[in-house]
Amino acid sequence: MTDILHRVGIKSSPDEVFKALTTREGLAAWWTSNTQGDGKVGGMLKFRFSAAGSEIGGFDMKVLELQPTKLVLWQVVDGPQEWIGTKIRFDLKQSGDHTIVLFKHQEWKEAVEFMYHCSTKWAYFLLGLKAGLEGGTATPYPEDEKISNWG
Amino acid sequence: MTDILHRVGIKSSPDEVFKALTTREGLAAWWTSNTQGDGKVGGMLKFRFSAAGSEIGGFDMKVLELQPTKLVLWQVVDGPQEWIGTKIRFDLKQSGDHTIVLFKHQEWKEAVEFMYHCSTKWAYFLLGLKAGLEGGTATPYPEDEKISNWG
Numbered sequence: 001m002t003d004i005l006h007r008v009g010i011k012s013s014p015d016e017v018f019k020a021l022t023t024r025e026g027l028a029a030w031w032t033s034n035t036q037g038d039g040k041v042g043g044m045l046k047f048r049f050s051a052a053g054s055e056i057g058g059f060d061m062k063v064l065e066l067q068p069t070k071l072v073l074w075q076v077v078d079g080p081q082e083w084i085g086t087k088i089r090f091d092l093k094q095s096g097d098h099t100i101v102l103f104k105h106q107e108w109k110e111a112v113e114f115m116y117h118c119s120t121k122w123a124y125f126l127l128g129l130k131a132g133l134e135g136g137t138a139t140p141y142p143e144d145e146k147i148s149n150w151g
Numbered sequence: 152m153t154d155i156l157h158r159v160g161i162k163s164s165p166d167e168v169f170k171a172l173t174t175r176e177g178l179a180a181w182w183t184s185n186t187q188g189d190g191k192v193g194g195m196l197k198f199r200f201s202a203a204g205s206e207i208g209g210f211d212m213k214v215l216e217l218q219p220t221k222l223v224l225w226q227v228v229d230g231p232q233e234w235i236g237t238k239i240r241f242d243l244k245q246s247g248d249h250t251i252v253l254f255k256h257q258e259w260k261e262a263v264e265f266m267y268h269c270s271t272k273w274a275y276f277l278l279g280l281k282a283g284l285e286g287g288t289a290t291p292y293p294e295d296e297k298i299s300n301w302g
Binding site for chain 2: 007095117123148
């Protein structure tokens with residue numbers, strides 16, 4: 001088992017960051033504009049990367065746990081084989097004028113090359129989340145930078 | 152033991168990417184403008200993040216292995232306690248018009264919060280390496296974005 005880890009500090013309140021991780025509108029503003037579903041506990045979130053006809057599919061996540069302004073935990077129930085069963089966890093805490101986001105995409109079975117790609121891409125989207133909440137420009141799919149031949 | 156993984160694809164030749172990872176000028180153009188030392192096998196590279204008076208120090212790396220246009224391997228011999236003894240590895244391969252960089256900062260003893268930060272920051276600098284080699288603007292220290300209260 002191996003994990004992808006990231007940390008960003010966002011000059012925004014824990015409440016605003018929590019909304020960006022738990023509402024359809026919030027998620028669509030930084031990860032993929034094609035976000036559907038329900039961010040409440042027990043709900044399913046559907047993230048799609050296909051608006052422009054790309055064959056890249058998407059991810060279905062079950063919301064396992066929420067602790068308002070502190071924790072968001074999802075489990076991948078459908079998507080690329082390597083993602084199924086993995087969990088995605090956001091821990092939030094305040095530090096001065098920053099809300100710190102500790103991100104963990106955990107329980108990958110193997111450190112396959114696709115995991116390397118996803119790690120870099122997560123960093124990119126999390127920096128977009130930060131930018132968007134600080135009054136700059138987030139870059140959700142399909143406006144995201146293509147970081148390689150894999151998108 | 153746990154690792155930081157990243158993958159970027161750069162529209163540049165393996166030779167150009169290899170130079171950016173093995174020469175003082177190349178490294179100074181994307182990681183820190185205050186890079187000193189020798190990128191040859193057995194040499195020591197000194198990366199400093201203190202040009203502007205920051206108390207953040209830097210890293211001394213011994214070059215353990217080079218395979219021209221294919222592999223760069225360093226070991227951290229001085230720097231933050233969590234980094235000492237870890238290895239940093241770049242594997243390069245060509246895929247169509249991209250040079251793929253597989254990056255691994257390996258053998259962290261524990262997944263401490265600083266590791267989360269370093270993972271995101273590595274992604275940021277590797278995307279800068281890509282931008283610089285593709286004719287855009289790289290953002291080595293001190294021009295790098297501060298991604299949190301930790302720099």
